[in-house]
Amino acid sequence: ITFLFYGGIRIRFRNEVLLQNSGGNKRYFCLSMQCRSFHQNSIKLKSIPMPIYYNDEYQVDLPSRYSRFPMGKYRYVRRRLQKLILPKYASFHRSPLATFEELQLAHDPDYIHRYFNGQFTPLEIQQSGFPWSLQQVNRARSSVGGSLAAVRSVLTQNARVAVHVAGGTHHAMYDSPSGFCIFNDLAVCAAFAxxxxMKVLIVDCDVHPGDGTxxxxxxxxxxxxxxxxFxxxxxxxxxxxxxxxxxSPVSDLDIALKADTRDEEYLSELSTALYRIWNEYRPNLVLFQAGxxxxxxxxxxxxxxTKEGLTKRxxxxxxxxLALRSESDSKxxxxxxxxxxxxxxxxxxYPKDITESSVEYQNMVNLHVDVYLQAAERHALAISRFGPAPALS
Structure with a gap:
């Protein structure tokens, strides 16, 4: 269950309401089954909002032949989050545009220059998956800029989690685009940190590999x-x-699962990997690609x-x-x-029906929304349990 809904009943999270619905009619949401036990604790949450960056003002109207990419999902996710999360627990910010110098942290200067100036070859345009336009340039820059801003937020402010309602562009190579990715925000952010x-860990849980990264x-x-x-x-x-x-990807650790892998095996492989990585490498910053x-x-x-499996992931x-593992966890x-x-x-x-009003499209939007709602909940709990995060740099 991604979140529980109680019509007309006020659900409190450590004596504070975390979420509300857009109508303001006293309907509240609890994000996970574990919330029930949290309500019993009388410690009052400190009000440190989770920074949320968004870039949907750079949304591009794509020609019909590019319609398989769900461009509208960014706007839907951001609007839904603004309706659901109380301002006390999340602050919304427009994603800044990454600069030439910032992009150079992970990309060839000539490649950046040619893209900025509309000098991509027909092959590069095909590889990118998008037609070139100045608006698309700004969108690509903001996809990196918002992720960088989120990194800066957790390094210099007191938030323990910051999120970007975009990014995860893990296919972009040093000097070439690929799979709807022009610039690689994960690589740029990792280099910056x-x-x-900082000791950076990239946890890429997209169904496609982080080949570019x-x-x-x-x-x-x-x-x-x-x-x-690096x-x-x-x-x-x-x-x-x-x-x-x-x-093929050449990550420090790649786990390639068989087609049709189901929840239990997926979660077991992921859990084992996280413990292995922690034993080998003790990061102090994690970039989570939550495809x-x-x-x-x-x-x-x-x-x-399944949807429940995604919630558990x-x-x-x-x-x-965030050091919030259950006390019953043997490890x-x-x-x-x-x-x-x-x-x-x-x-x-990627929904099977690309029509924005379709059930499939909106269900996909909700899966993304759930990621950020869970992040807001766990951020609030981490602040409550451990206090504000120290500025790391």
């Missing part, structure tokens, strides 16, 4: 050796082996993860790194004992 001496980082290590900024970055991708197209295209209802994904990652003492700063980005989600 690593230059500030892993190759950008691997190429930098191979070229620069011990001088590579030596302070660990890449992890869990994906479907049948969703690997073209170049929902692992859903059994996704048009492009080939896994069979989100909670598994959030609770693991509870083997993971982080205090919260690790977390940034959540959107990733993929």
């Amino acid at each position: 690593a230059k500030k001496s 892993s190759h950008i980082i691997r190429q930098s290590r191979d070229f620069w050796g011990i001088k590579s900024v 030596n302070n970055v660990y890449t992890f991708s869990i994906h479907c082996e049948d969703n690997v197209f073209g170049i 929902v295209d692992i859903s059994e209802s996704d048009r492009l994904g080939k896994l069979s993860i 989100n909670q598994l990652v959030l609770d693991y790194f 509870r003492n083997e993971g982080p004992q205090t919260p690790i700063q977390l940034v959540v980005v959107m990733g993929g989600g």
Whole structure:
């Protein structure tokens, strides 16, 4: 169950209402089954909102031949979040545009220049999945800029989680686009944070592999050796082996699952991987690519993860790194004992019916919304349990 709905009943989260519906008619939501026990605690939440960045003002009206990409989902997700989450618990910010210098942290300067100036070749336009336009340039820049802003928020403010209602553009290579990705926000953010001496972990849970991210980082290590900024970055991708197209990923840890993998196996593999990574590498910043295209209802994904499985995946990652694991977890003492700063980005989600008013489209939107609602809940709980996050840089 992603969240519980109680019509006409006021549900409180540690003596504070976290969510409301848009009508303001005293209907409230509880995000997870665990909330029930939280209500019994009388500690009052400190009001530290989770920063939410969004870039849907740069939405591009695509020609019909590009309609398979659900451009409208960003707007729907942002609006739904603004209606559901009380302002006390989330602050909404427009995503800034990434600068040329910021993009250079992970991309070839000539590549950036050619894209900015409309000099992509026909092949590059085809690889990108989008027609070129100035509005599309701004959209690509904001996809990185919002993720960078989220990273800055957890490094310099007191939030333990910050999110971007966009991003997760993990297919973009150092000097070429791929799969609806022009610039790689995960690689740029990782480089930015690593230059500030952070130990960064990328947890990529999209159904497609983080091929661009892993190759950008691997190429930098191979070229620069011990001088590579990416030596302070660990890449992890869990994906479907049948969703690997073209170049294979070269992450520090790749888990390629069989088609039609179901909830139990997926969650077991993910949980085992998180403990393994923690034992090998102790990050102090996690970038979570929370693609929902692992859903059994996704048009492009080939896994069979239910809505309940997606909810458990989100909670598994959030609770693991925010040190909110259940006391009944036999490995509870083997993971982080205090919260690790977390940034959540959107990733993929592709409805079978691309019509925005369709049930399939809106269900896909709701899967994305659930990710951010869970992040808001777990952020509030982490603040309540551990207090405000320290500024890390």
